Amino acid sequence: MPRWFDALGSRLNRMSSLVITLLAVVSALVVGAVIIILSDVERLGNGEIGAAFSELATAYSALVRGSVGSLRALSETVNNSTPFIIAGVSVALAFKTGLFNIGATGQMLAGGLATTWVGFVMDGPAIVQIPLALLAGLVGGALFGAIPGVLKARTGAHEVITTIMLNYIASFTILWALDTQLFQRPDRSDPISKFVSDEAMLPKVFGFIGLGEKFPAHSGIIVALLVVAAYWWFLERSKMGFEFQAFGQNADAAEYAGMRAKRLTVVGMVVAGGIAGVAGGIEILGRYGYATQTFAGTIGFDAIAVALLGRSTPLGTMFSAILFGALQSGGREMQVETDINIDLIVVLRALIVMFIAAPLLVKAIWRVKSAQVSTGQTFKGWGS
C-alpha cells in the first residue's frame, strides 16, 4: 500500500473525529438549551414561551460574542485559557504517569504564594524578577506536589486521598500566611497580600506593537504555550518522558524493565506540582497582582476536566483549555446580558466532556456511521 494512501486514510479518520467533536459540542448546547428553557419557571408559568426562547437566543449569541466577538473578548478568552492550559498540562502529565493529580488547586496556591513573595520583596528589573518569581512558583508547587509523591512511594497512601486533603490544608495554610506580617498588606485586616512590584507584573502580550489597550491579554499565554511545547518534547523526545508513560501504562512491566517505580512516582508528582505552581504564579503576576485565599478558584479542579477532555495529549489539552477559557469569557457576557447565570458554563462543560468521552453515544444520537472511535482508559484503577 503506498504511503500517501495511509496518510489520506488517517487524515479522513482525524476529520471524522473532528466531526464527532463538533457534534458533541452541539449536543451539549442542545441539552443546555433544554435546561435553560425548563428552568425558566416564571415565563413558562405565564405561558410566554416565545420570550423564553428569545432569551435563549440572546444568551447563546452572548456566549459567542463574549468569547470571540471582539478583540477585547478574544483577549479575555486568552487570559482565561492561560491557567487552564498550564494546570491542564499538570494534570495530564500526572495521568500519563498513572497518577491522578486532584491537587492542582493546592499546588497552585503554594506556587502562587511563593511567586507573590518574590513579587513584593524585589523591585525589578522585570527581566530578572518575572523569571525568578515564576521559578519560585515552580519550586513552591513542586515542593507541595512532592508531599503526595513521597507519601505514595514511602507508605502507599493513595494520591487521590492525599491530594484532596492537601488542597484543604493548602487553602487553610495560605489563609494563615496571609494573616502574617510577612504577607499581609499593612493597611488591611483581612487576609490579603501585599501588591507585587509593578515590574513583576506580566507585560501585555502585544504591548510591544502598541496593542496593549485594544488587546489587553497578558503574556502568560506565551509561558502556557512554552509549557505545552515542553510537555510535547518531554513525552515524545525525552527518556524520562518515555519512562513516565511506560510506568503509567503498565507499572509492573516498567519495573521489570528496570525503571524505579518509587522514583518515578515522586518525580511525576514533583513535576506535575511544579507546573501547577507556575499556573498559580501566572495568575498572580498576570491577573491579580496580589494573593488571596481563593485566587486559584476552581481552576485546579476544572483542569482535571481539561486534561480528560484533551485525552492528556499536549495539543488536546491545549485546545480543551482554550474551549474552557472561551466558555468562561462568553459566560460572563451572557450573565451580563440575560437572566441566565454563569453556572450554565459548568453544565455545558460537563456535557461537552461527557459527549466527547462517549463517541459511541454521539454516533448513536446523530446516526453517524463511518467514524472510527477510540476508547481508552485514562486512569488504571486504584493500583494495588
Add this chain to the structure above:
Amino acid sequence: MSATVMLSAEQRKQSRNTGVTLIILGVISAVFFTQDGGSAGFGLTEGFTLNLSSQRFAQVLAVALVGAGAFQLYRGFGRLMNVFLATGTALFVISFLAWSASGESFNFTGMLQDTVARSVPITLGAVAGILCERSGVINIAIEGQLLFAAFTGSIVGSILNPWFGIVGAVASGVALGGLLGVLAIKYQVDQVIVGFAINFLSLGVTSFVGQRVLVTKPEYNYLTPFRPIDVPLLSDIPVIGPSMFEQNLFVYFSYVVVAATTWWMYRTRWGLRTRAIGEYPKAAGSLGVDVLKLRYRNLLIGGAVAGLGGAWWPVGAVGRFDENITGGRGFIALAAVIFGRWHPVGAFIAALVFTLAEAVRLKLGNLDTGIPSEFLLSAPYFVTLVVVAGFVGRSRAPKSVGQPYTEQ
C-alpha cells in the same frame, strides 16, 4: 500469633511504620501536652464531669505510647496491631483535648454525638462507592450523586413532605447511578471521565437551577428536618447511648445500611458474585454470571444509597439546599472507601475518624487555645492524611475496577 510467622516485606514495613507512628505520637504528647498544669473537664453525662489533669494524663500516655511503639518495633503486636493503634490515637486525641481545654470544661458527649451525626453522608457515600467498585466500576461521581440528591430532596421535600423528599433524593441517586451505568457499561466510556462529568453536571445543574428558581421561590426550599429519636434502653448507656442512640433517623439508616451491606457482601450469593466480577469478571462470566446486569444492579443500588446520603442535608440536618452544599464530602467519602479498604465497616470507621477530627475542631473553636484557627480548620484533613499515610498504607483495590467488560 507467634513472632516466627514469616511476614512479607510489605507487612514488615507497615508494622515498622506503625511502631514509628506510635512513638511519634508519644513524643508529641510528652513535649507539648505536658506543658500546662491545669485540668480539663470532660462533660460526660448530665451532672457528671470527668476532670482530667492534662499534664498527668499526657505524661502517662506518652510513656504508654512510646512503650507500645518500642514493643511494636521489637516484637510486634501481630494481629492486635490495629487495635493498639486505634486506642492509641483515640487517647492521643483525648490528651490533645485535655491540653487545649485545660482550665475549662466542655461537653465531651455532645462532641461525640456531633461526630456520629455528621458521619452519615460520608458513610452512605462511601458504601455507595463500595457497591460500585466491588463490582468493578469506579465511582468518582459520589460527590455529584450526593449533591443532586440533596437538591432534589430539598425541593420534593418542601413541596410534599420530608419523606417524599427522601424518596426523591433516592430516585435522583438511582438516576445518576443509571447514567453512570449506561455510559460506563454500555458505551464503555472511561469511568473516571464519566464520574467527573457527572460531578460537574450535578454542580452545574443544581447551582444553575438553584439560582434561577429557588432564589425567587424560597418556598420550594424550606422544610423541617427530622428530630432525634431516642432508642429505648440503648440510649441509657452512659456516653455511648447519647452519642450513638439519641440521633435522628438518618443515623439509624446508616447503621442499617452498613450492617446490611456487610451481610449482603459476605453472606449472600449476590455479594459473592459482586466480589467475583470486581476481581475476575471473565472467570465469573464463563461460569454463567451475567456480569453486565450485575454491574448495573450494583450501580443502581449504590445510587440509591448515595441518594439517601444526599437527603441528609435537607431532611436530616439543615432543612434546605444551598449551592454546593456537599462541599467535597463526596470526595471525603471516596477517601473513606480506600481508607476503609472497600469494606462497609471500614468505611464507617473512616468516616467517623474524619468527623471526629471535625467535631474536635468545632469544639476547640469555642475554647480559647493558643493554636492559630487556620490550623484547627485544617485538622480533619490533616488527621485523615496522617492516618492514611501512617496506618493504612497500601490497600488493595478490586482487581478489575475501572476496566470495561465485553461479553465474549
